[in-house]
Amino acid sequence: MDEKRTILFVDDESRLLRSIERGMLDEPYYLLFAESGPEALKILAENEVHILVTDMRMPEMTGLELLKIVKEQYPRVVRIVLSGYTQASTLLTAINQGEIFRFITKPWKMEEDFKPAIRQAIEYYDREAQRDRLLAESAGSKSSP
Amino acid sequence: MDSMDAHRLRVLVVEDDVIDRKQMERLLAASSASPYDLEFTDRLDRALAILAERQFDILLLDLNLPDSEGLDTLSVVEKEHPDLPKVVVTGGDDEHMGLQAVTRGAQDYLVKGRFNARALARVIHYSIERKRSETLLRESRGKLNAILESIGDPMIMLDKDLRVTWSNEASRQVFCGDSVGRTCFELFHGRPTPCDLGPCIVREAFADGKPHSYDVRVVDREGQTRYFHCTANAALRDKDGRPSAVLEIAKDITDRKTAEIIKAAYDRVEKAHRELQEMQSQLVQSEKLASIGQLAAGVAHEMNTPVGFVACNFETLDGYMKKIRGLLEAYERLLQKVETAGEPGLHEAARAIQELKARIRLDFILQDLDSLFEDSREGLERVTDIIRNLRDFARADRAGDFAPHDINEGIKATLTVARNEIKYDAEVTTQFGEIPPVVCNPGQLNQVFLNLLINAVHAIRSQSRPAKGAITVRTYQAGTDVVCEIADDGPGIPRDHLRKIFDPFFTTKPPGKGTGLGLSVSYDIIVNKHHGRIAVESEEGRGAKFIVRLPLTYAPRTGESVEGVLTGVACDGRETDDIVCG
Numbered sequence: 096m097d098e099k100r101t102i103l104f105v106d107d108e109s110r111l112l113r114s115i116e117r118g119m120l121d122e123p124y125y126l127l128f129a130e131s132g133p134e135a136l137k138i139l140a141e142n143e144v145h146i147l148v149t150d151m152r153m154p155e156m157t158g159l160e161l162l163k164i165v166k167e168q169y170p171r172v173v174r175i176v177l178s179g180y181t182q183a184s185t186l187l188t189a190i191n192q193g194e195i196f197r198f199i200t201k202p203w204k205m206e207e208d209f210k211p212a213i214r215q216a217i218e219y220y221d222r223e224a225q226r227d228r229l230l231a232e233s234a235g236s237k238s239s240p
Numbered sequence: 241m242d243s244m245d246a247h248r249l250r251v252l253v254v255e256d257d258v259i260d261r262k263q264m265e266r267l268l269a270a271s272s273a274s275p276y277d278l279e280f281t282d283r284l285d286r287a288l289a290i291l292a293e294r295q296f297d298i299l300l301l302d303l304n305l306p307d308s309e310g311l312d313t314l315s316v317v318e319k320e321h322p323d324l325p326k327v328v329v330t331g332g333d334d335e336h337m338g339l340q341a342v343t344r345g346a347q348d349y350l351v352k353g354r355f356n357a358r359a360l361a362r363v364i365h366y367s368i369e370r371k372r373s374e375t376l377l378r379e380s381r382g383k384l385n386a387i388l389e390s391i392g393d394p395m396i397m398l399d400k401d402l403r404v405t406w407s408n409e410a411s412r413q414v415f416c417g418d419s420v421g422r423t424c425f426e427l428f429h430g431r432p433t434p435c436d437l438g439p440c441i442v443r444e445a446f447a448d449g450k451p452h453s454y455d456v457r458v459v460d461r462e463g464q465t466r467y468f469h470c471t472a473n474a475a476l477r478d479k480d481g482r483p484s485a486v487l488e489i490a491k492d493i494t495d496r497k498t499a500e501i502i503k504a505a506y507d508r509v510e511k512a513h514r515e516l517q518e519m520q521s522q523l524v525q526s527e528k529l530a531s532i533g534q535l536a537a538g539v540a541h542e543m544n545t546p547v548g549f550v551a552c553n554f555e556t557l558d559g560y561m562k563k564i565r566g567l568l569e570a571y572e573r574l575l576q577k578v579e580t581a582g583e584p585g586l587h588e589a590a591r592a593i594q595e596l597k598a599r600i601r602l603d604f605i606l607q608d609l610d611s612l613f614e615d616s617r618e619g620l621e622r623v624t625d626i627i628r629n630l631r632d633f634a635r636a637d638r639a640g641d642f643a644p645h646d647i648n649e650g651i652k653a654t655l656t657v658a659r660n661e662i663k664y665d666a667e668v669t670t671q672f673g674e675i676p677p678v679v680c681n682p683g684q685l686n687q688v689f690l691n692l693l694i695n696a697v698h699a700i701r702s703q704s705r706p707a708k709g710a711i712t713v714r715t716y717q718a719g720t721d722v723v724c725e726i727a728d729d730g731p732g733i734p735r736d737h738l739r740k741i742f743d744p745f746f747t748t749k750p751p752g753k754g755t756g757l758g759l760s761v762s763y764d765i766i767v768n769k770h771h772g773r774i775a776v777e778s779e780e781g782r783g784a785k786f787i788v789r790l791p792l793t794y795a796p797r798t799g800e801s802v803e804g805v806l807t808g809v810a811c812d813g814r815e816t817d818d819i820v821c822g
Contacts, residue, residue, distance in 0.1 A: 108545050110549050111552075114548075114552035115552060117556040118552050118555060118556045150545075178544075179545065179627075200628075201545060202550075205552055209552075
């Protein structure tokens with residue numbers, strides 16, 4: 096699993112995206128950025144993305160809507176929310192409808208919260224991928240004579 | 241007997257026996273005391289005819305006549321001429337009939353052959369006089385009765401067995417028709433035996449001979465509800481002075497009572513109206529608090545993103561600076577080598593750099609960078625903290641949900657919000673105990689804490705003292721309650737205010753400075769919405785301590801929401817000062 100993973104960040108505030116870009120400069124990931132839900136979907140269609148980090152409140156398409164589409168179309172993409180909304184109702188819908196992996200609140204701490212969350216998400220992705228591969232292999236070995 | 245002296249007595253003698261008539265005539269003539277005008281007749285029908293035509297002073301009546309026998313003879317005359325004095329004349333063998341006649345309207349009787357002229361004269365005169373007395377008595381009794389009957393207030397007379405011996409017209413009209421002979425407990429209370437419940441004014445009057453009264457509601461014979469003020473008083477007494485009859489007078493006070501009832505109803509309506517007004521004010525007040533919370537939450541959310549990327553950039557910048565500093569150190573080493581190498585061109589360049597370093601005070605900058613970053617990081621952390629607390633403070637405002645909540649966190653959030661109001665006047669000491677989460681509406685509870693904190697600091701500020709005051713916030717668990725105490729060392733609350741401080745609109749602040757709703761809203765939130773308790777301990781001059789107790793056992797019904805009621809209520813959030821009261 097030494098290949099580089101790709102993370103897509105979605106937020107309607109470009110300055111926020113740039114701050115993330117700077118903060119993640121030394122991290123061993125490919126970073127992609129989108130300023131809206133539709134733009135994110137376009138990027139997802141053209142690139143292999145492993146981790147999605149999205150804001151909740153955005154014009155055009157809300158984070159929840161994006162999460163639901165991604166869950167549907169790219170179920171293996173590990174989904175993380177980065178939002179200032181900590182109301183129980185917001186959290187619950189994100190968890191229940193978006194099946195998110197982590198919820199990071201704004202403002203966040205890069206070293207303490209953010210990077211560990213990304214790392215864990217990638218570990219999760221890799222574990223899932225490995226499990227799928229093993230399942231496929233065992234299924235393949237069974238089917239072989 | 242002046243009236244009799246004025247004229248000759250007119251005597252009608254009804255006697256069918258000629259001998260007896262002659263005898264009577266002789267005896268009357270012999271009586272010289274008064275002269276008589278005598279008239280004789282032998283039959284009852286003729287006597288009646290004569291009486292119908294002319295006036296007589298007395299009638300001497302033989303009971304046994306050709307057309308009438310015995311006492312019936314008297315009855316016929318008595319019926320038609322009740323005011324005429326009558327003396328019956330009987331035979332010697334039926335003297336008992338004379339006695340009976342006296343009980344039936346005759347004034348006296350004579351037995352044939354057993355009276356002389358003097359006795360006859362005396363019987364005549366006494367009979368006339370007796371009749372006159374009887375008439376007078378009857379008239380005065382009638383007059384008295386008429387007076388009593390005409391009195392509009394129902395009256396009944398009761399004997400010792402509580403039986404009605406007399407009643408007036410008003411009583412018959414209002415209560416029960418003719419009630420004489422019946423008992424009051426049967427008449428008025430429908431009981432077979434005397435009332436054993438409560439006091440009875442009639443029995444009391446019999447017992448002590450003094451008047452007793454009470455008010456009673458009666459449905460009269462026409463089905464109308466009427467009110468009476470009944471007074472029972474001893475009317476008659478026996479020879480020992482003990483009451484033998486009690487008169488009960490019922491004064492109709494329906495108008496007064498009706499007025500009282502209308503007044504009471506009016507008072508109730510007015511009270512309800514006042515309560516509604518208070519409730520509305522509280523709703524507006526709650527709404528105001530809610531909108532402050534929402535505003536706080538909105539501001540917090542707006543700040544999340546910019547503060548988010550500033551903090552993130554800052555962290556990166558810190559990293560950048562470390563890298564740049566490393567690079568600078570490398571340059572520094574190079575610079576020293578260049579200076580010692582002694583090559584003229586490079587030497588000059590090195591000196592220019594050294595001059596620049598001195599001018600911009602690079603040593604200081606590099607030295608100061610650490611504390612600059614440290615201070616800025618601290619500032620950003622504080623802003624982050626404020627945002628988080630604002631968010632926590634306002635959290636449940638919109639939802640109005642009950643959820644398990646850490647009261648200590650709520651108080652911390654509230655202290656952040658109130659910090660600016662408090663920091664110049666008081667130092668806050670917190671003693672947070674180990675307490676389990678309480679199922680509550682955190683937004684509402686925070687409003688209560690905010691009210692209490694702001695009240696405390698305002699109380700301290702009112703003293704204009706040179707040094708800061710002290711506010712102590714303490715939380716702990718006591719049995720099945722979580723307790724929060726907020727104490728100040730301000731002026732305290734006067735004893736006569738202690739009872740009123742939770743009343744709506746009670747305030748000691750000048751007009752426009754407080755609505756007097758803060759504590760009543762707090763009371764409502766703690767007591768009504770959270771089934772907790774709120775109390776105050778204070779001594780004038782020694783500060784005040786508010787104690788909020790929240791039960792751990794209280795589980796509100798699902799969907800219990802206060803804010804739901806407020807949806808759509810217009811509000812203005814202009815006067816933030818309104819959230820507190822004195």
